[in-house]
Amino acid sequence: MDKVNLTIDGVKVSVPPQLTVLEAARRAGIKIPTLCYLRGISVSGSCRVCLVEVEKARSLAAACVMPVSEGMVVHTNSPLVRETRKSVLEMMLSDHNRECLTCVRNRNCELQTLADEYAIRDITFKGEKAKSVYDDKSFSIVRDGSKCIKCGRCVAACNKQSIGVLSFLNRGFETSIGPAFDVSMADAPCVYCGQCIVACPVGALFEKEETEDVWAAIADPDKHVVFQTAPAVRAAIGEEFGLPIGTRTTGKMFAAIRRLGADKVYDTNFGADLTIIEEGHELISRIKDGGVLPMITSCSPGWVRFCEFYYPEFIPNLSSCKSPHQMEGAIIKTYYAEKFNIAPEKIFVVSVMPCTSKKTESSREEHRNPQGLRDVDVVLTTREFARMIREAGINFTALPDETPDMDLLGEYTGAGVIFGATGGVMEAALRTVADILEDKDLPDFEYETVRGVAYDVKEAEVEIAGTKHKVAIAHSTAGARKLLDAIKDGSAPNYSFIEIMGCSGGCVCGGGQPIVPSQTLMDIDLRTERAKALYEEDVIMPERKSHKNHDVMKLYKEFLGEPNGHLAHELLHTHYSAKEIYPDNLVSE
Amino acid sequence: MLSYAVGGESTVGKTKLTPEEMSTKLDEALTHYEGQGQKALMSALQEAQEIYGYLPLPVQKRVAKTLNISVAEVYGVVSFYSFFSLKPKGEYIFNVCLGTACYVKGAQKILERIEDNLGIKAGDVTADRKFSISACRCVGACGLAPVILVNDDVYGRLTPEEIPGIIAKYKEA
Ligand code: SF4
Ligand code: SF4
Ligand code: SF4
Ligand code: FES
Ligand code: FES
Numbered sequence: 229m230d231k232v233n234l235t236i237d238g239v240k241v242s243v244p245p246q247l248t249v250l251e252a253a254r255r256a257g258i259k260i261p262t263l264c265y266l267r268g269i270s271v272s273g274s275c276r277v278c279l280v281e282v283e284k285a286r287s288l289a290a291a292c293v294m295p296v297s298e299g300m301v302v303h304t305n306s307p308l309v310r311e312t313r314k315s316v317l318e319m320m321l322s323d324h325n326r327e328c329l330t331c332v333r334n335r336n337c338e339l340q341t342l343a344d345e346y347a348i349r350d351i352t353f354k355g356e357k358a359k360s361v362y363d364d365k366s367f368s369i370v371r372d373g374s375k376c377i378k379c380g381r382c383v384a385a386c387n388k389q390s391i392g393v394l395s396f397l398n399r400g401f402e403t404s405i406g407p408a409f410d411v412s413m414a415d416a417p418c419v420y421c422g423q424c425i426v427a428c429p430v431g432a433l434f435e436k437e438e439t440e441d442v443w444a445a446i447a448d449p450d451k452h453v454v455f456q457t458a459p460a461v462r463a464a465i466g467e468e469f470g471l472p473i474g475t476r477t478t479g480k481m482f483a484a485i486r487r488l489g490a491d492k493v494y495d496t497n498f499g500a501d502l503t504i505i506e507e508g509h510e511l512i513s514r515i516k517d518g519g520v521l522p523m524i525t526s527c528s529p530g531w532v533r534f535c536e537f538y539y540p541e542f543i544p545n546l547s548s549c550k551s552p553h554q555m556e557g558a559i560i561k562t563y564y565a566e567k568f569n570i571a572p573e574k575i576f577v578v579s580v581m582p583c584t585s586k587k588t589e590s591s592r593e594e595h596r597n598p599q600g601l602r603d604v605d606v607v608l609t610t611r612e613f614a615r616m617i618r619e620a621g622i623n624f625t626a627l628p629d630e631t632p633d634m635d636l637l638g639e640y641t642g643a644g645v646i647f648g649a650t651g652g653v654m655e656a657a658l659r660t661v662a663d664i665l666e667d668k669d670l671p672d673f674e675y676e677t678v679r680g681v682a683y684d685v686k687e688a689e690v691e692i693a694g695t696k697h698k699v700a701i702a703h704s705t706a707g708a709r710k711l712l713d714a715i716k717d718g719s720a721p722n723y724s725f726i727e728i729m730g731c732s733g734g735c736v737c738g739g740g741q742p743i744v745p746s747q748t749l750m751d752i753d754l755r756t757e758r759a760k761a762l763y764e765e766d767v768i769m770p771e772r773k774s775h776k777n778h779d780v781m782k783l784y785k786e787f788l789g790e791p792n793g794h795l796a797h798e799l800l801h802t803h804y805s806a807k808e809i810y811p812d813n814l815v816s817e
Numbered sequence: 818m819l820s821y822a823v824g825g826e827s828t829v830g831k832t833k834l835t836p837e838e839m840s841t842k843l844d845e846a847l848t849h850y851e852g853q854g855q856k857a858l859m860s861a862l863q864e865a866q867e868i869y870g871y872l873p874l875p876v877q878k879r880v881a882k883t884l885n886i887s888v889a890e891v892y893g894v895v896s897f898y899s900f901f902s903l904k905p906k907g908e909y910i911f912n913v914c915l916g917t918a919c920y921v922k923g924a925q926k927i928l929e930r931i932e933d934n935l936g937i938k939a940g941d942v943t944a945d946r947k948f949s950i951s952a953c954r955c956v957g958a959c960g961l962a963p964v965i966l967v968n969d970d971v972y973g974r975l976t977p978e979e980i981p982g983i984i985a986k987y988k989e990a
Binding site: 392393810 | 874875877878886887888889890891892893896897898903
C-alpha cells in the first residue's frame, strides 16, 4: 500500500494515507495531548487541545482530525503551539469547578493531568461560572455538570451504543450535556451501562457511590457481610494499583476482601455456574416443548433494560433466569443462611461488579426473596472496591494469593470465569448443554468461534446430539440492535440461542471498570487484553464445565431439588416488563 | 403610541385547532419525513411548531420516532434555537423587541411592565393560556422604537404607562 511521508518535529515518518496527524505522531512516539478525542468513539475536533503547527498552513490544526499528506511538516511543540494549548486549557478551567481534592477523578483525570503537564498556575480568565445540574437521583449514575468540559465523549459513547440518551443541550455559555428536557438519569431511557462514565475524561459522570453503606455493614457486629466478585473484576482491578492492563489478580482480590473485614468471601462464578444449569435446562425445555425461541441470555442488566425500553417485543425471548450475582445473593439468604444458622435479615450481601447497571438491577422489586429481603444489598463497582482497598490502607500488590471460602458456595469452574467476556456465557452454556444432551463428558469443549471482539455480532453453528443449532452472540447494545433488527426483518436465520451483553467486549469493559486514559486506549484493545486474563484462568481450573461444580450439585441435591423446579423458580428466576421512553407526563409545561 | 395591524387583519379572535385536529395535521406533516434522520430535523420541527405553536415532549417524541433519531437529539436542537419554543404560547403573544434601537429607548422597562402586569416572565404563559411574553430581536420598525407586537398588531413609541391599557384591550377581546 502507498505510504505518505511527512516530518513531525524533525522526525521523518512514513504512514498509511488514511491516518491523522495524531495517529502518525503516535506511531513515531510523539505525544500530542487530546481531550475530546476517544479512539473509535469520539472524533469531533472540538476541544482544540491537540493543536499543532503545520508549515504553510494558515492556522494551527487539530491533529486528531487533520489527515496526513505527502511532504507535510508538523511541529507539535513550538512556542506558539504551547501557548495556544495553554490558553485553551485556561479557558476550559476558568469555567470548571476545580475542586480536585474532593473529586471522584482526583489523580485519574485527563484535565487535571493536562493542567499539570502544561504547568497552569494561574487562570487569567475570570468571570461568572455557568449554572449546572447535579443529578444523583438514579441508582446507577451521577451527573455533575460543574465538572463537565463539554468534550462530547459521553454523547459519542452513548450514540455508539445506539441509544442516544445524552445530547448537547442549549447553546453558548449555557451549553450543557443531558437527556431530553434535561430530565434526571433516573427518568431517561438510559440502560445504565456506564459507557458514558468510562468515556468521560473528568469527574462529570460517575457511579452512585455506596462504599459508606458497606463500611457501615462491616462495622456493624449484627451484620454478617458476604462478598462476591464478578469474573471481570479480577481481570481489571490490578490496573487501579498500577499493574499492567490484563494482569489477573484473582488471589489478591480475595485476600483484599478478607482484609476489608468481610465475614465471608465468595465468587460470583459460583452463581455463573448455577446460571448455566438453570439457563441450560430452560433452553433444553424450550427446544423440546416448543417454547419461545431464540432464547436470549439475561445476565446483562444493561441489555435487559435495553430490551425493556427499545425491543419489548423480545421480552418473551429473554431467559427468565436472574443474573448470576442475584442468584447467588438469593442462595446466600436462604440455603447458606439455613446451613450456617444465620438469620437472613442479618446477612448483608455485597456484589463487586464491573457494572453500573447492576446497581439498578439489584434494587428491582422483582429481586427480593419471599420475605421481602433484597437478594443483594449493595453493588459496588470495581472502582469503588479499589477505593475501599486504598482507604483501608491495604497494599494490594503485596497481598498473598488466597481463595474464596471453600465451605459451601466457594467452588467455581472455568465456565463461570469466562462469563466476563463476550461469548463466554454462550460457551459455558454449550459446554453443559452438549454434555447433557449427548449424555457424556465431551472432550472437545472449547468453542473458539464464539470468542473474540472482531465483530459486534457473531454467529456459529454447533452440532449437538445430531442436530445442528445456530447461535448468535452480540456485545454492545448497538450489536444487539443490529442482531434484533435482522431477526425482525427476517434476514437472520432461526437461532436457538443468543447471548447478548450490553457492553462492547462483555463485562470486562463494563461501565464500572477502572477508567483507562484515552491516550493509552490509542495503543491497545482493552477488551482483548482484559479477556485474556479470564481465558487464562479458565484453562487452569480443575473443572471447566458448570455441571461439574460440586457445590452447585450439592445445592440442588440438598436444597433446590430439580433445575427449573419449583424452588429454583421462586428464588432464581424473574420477569420483565416493557418500559416507556420519556412518558408524556414526565415534564410539566 | 402608534398602533398598526400588520397585513391588514388583526388576529384577535382567530379560531384554534382542537388537540385531535393538531394531531392529525402533525401526522400528515410528518409523513414526508419518515426515516430521514437528522438532516430533516429542522424542517420537521418547524412544521410541528406551526401546528402546535410550541414543541411539547409528546410532539418531540413523535418527531424523533418519525426521523429515527433519539429524543435527546431532537431536544438538543430545540433548545439550541431560540425560535423553537418549549412552552405553549398564549392566545395573545406579547413580543417585546429588544433590538438595539428599542433597547436604548427603554424596551427593558416596557418588558418589565408587561411582566408585572401579567404576573409572568418572558418565555412564560399565563395559567389560562391567554397571554404569553417573548422577547425578540429587531423587528425592522426601529423608527417606532420602542416597539412591541401583540400577535400581528404593532405598537410603537410606547411608554410603560400605556401597557395596562393595551393589555386590558386584549383581556376583553
Ligand atoms: S474533574 Fe479533574 S480537574 Fe476537575 S475537579 Fe475533578 S480531578 Fe480536578
Ligand atoms: S449509561 Fe449507557 S445508556 Fe445511559 S447515558 Fe450512559 S452510555 Fe447512554
Ligand atoms: S460529561 Fe464528561 S464526557 Fe460528557 S461532555 Fe462532559 S466532560 Fe465530556
Ligand atoms: S480537538 Fe483534537 S482532541 Fe479535541
Ligand atoms: S430595534 Fe426594535 S424594531 Fe429595530
